[in-house]
Amino acid sequence: MAFGVSDELLGTFVPIVVYWIYSGIYVMLGDMNDYRLHTKAEEDTKNVVSKRTVVKGVLVQQAFQIAVSLILFTFVSESSGGAIRPQPAFWVTVLQFVVAMVVMDTWQYFMHRLMHVNKFLYKHVHSKHHTLVVPYAFGALYNHPLEGLILDTIGGAISFLISGMTPRTAIFFFSFATVKTVDDHCGLWLPGNLLHILFNNNSAYHDIHHQLYGTKYNFSQPFFVAWDKILGTYMPYSLEKRKGGGFEARPIKKAH
Numbered sequence: 393m394a395f396g397v398s399d400e401l402l403g404t405f406v407p408i409v410v411y412w413i414y415s416g417i418y419v420m421l422g423d424m425n426d427y428r429l430h431t432k433a434e435e436d437t438k439n440v441v442s443k444r445t446v447v448k449g450v451l452v453q454q455a456f457q458i459a460v461s462l463i464l465f466t467f468v469s470e471s472s473g474g475a476i477r478p479q480p481a482f483w484v485t486v487l488q489f490v491v492a493m494v495v496m497d498t499w500q501y502f503m504h505r506l507m508h509v510n511k512f513l514y515k516h517v518h519s520k521h522h523t524l525v526v527p528y529a530f531g532a533l534y535n536h537p538l539e540g541l542i543l544d545t546i547g548g549a550i551s552f553l554i555s556g557m558t559p560r561t562a563i564f565f566f567s568f569a570t571v572k573t574v575d576d577h578c579g580l581w582l583p584g585n586l587l588h589i590l591f592n593n594n595s596a597y598h599d600i601h602h603q604l605y606g607t608k609y610n611f612s613q614p615f616f617v618a619w620d621k622i623l624g625t626y627m628p629y630s631l632e633k634r635k636g637g638g639f640e641a642r643p644i645k646k647a648h
């Protein structure tokens with residue numbers, strides 16, 4: 393414990409700071425017309441909510457997330473008698489990290505798909521996230537608080553508990569998941585982006601899901617594409633150069 397701040401507290405707040413720093417970097421990069429997946433004009437016409445509303449929505453969602461995380465962490469640390477768990481060997485930590493990624497992906501795939509299949513949940517909860525047809529970095533967590541609770545907070549808690557990771561590892565895991573989610577919504581195809589090289593689930597893949605034809609495909613998030621492939625909801629796409637600069641992710645199969 394450094395400076396008397398517990399790892400639990402850091403695990404709650406660091407990912408939120410990471411969210412604004414990482415998406416802030418994308419804001420500072422500017423319009424990046426040569427690398428955009430949609431034109432700026434498309435962003436302005438297709439997205440029906442203002443940037444201001446999105447920032448407010450994300451802050452509300454994060455405030456809600458802080459409250460629930462603190463309650464969950466209080467329960468977890470009480471059940472362990474408040475003792476600080478030692479950090480296991482490095483390879484164990486890596487294994488726990490991978491297990492947590494698989495658990496998170498599994499939880500999010502089924503919950504995300506349910507939010508599309510169930511008309512009530514889509515209309516009243518998940519459609520808020522889909523108001524951004526052209527995604528951008530700081531809109532990544534523009535969600536209904538109930539969606540944030542179910543997908544991110546509960547999903548995070550389950551990943552944490554099943555993987556057996558320490559709260560210290562969780563600081564890194566939740567921060568990495570945050571970076572990944574922001575990147576998947578950045579709306580850019582930047583050369584040399586390590587996340588695009590390491591993961592097939594990336595900004596172009598998730599862009600397909602955000603399109604009006606795409607809401608029956610590419611539910612997988614935030615790490616792998618396995619569940620979409622296994623359950624037949626995988627939409628292959630090609631990345632074409634757009635006239636006038638930038639790229640476009642085009643579905644290869646006909647959407648139905």
Ligand SMILES: [Zn+2]
Pocket residue numbers: 504508518522601
């Ligand atoms: Zn969706």
Ligand SMILES: [Zn+2]
Pocket residue numbers: 521527577598602
């Ligand atoms: Zn999204």
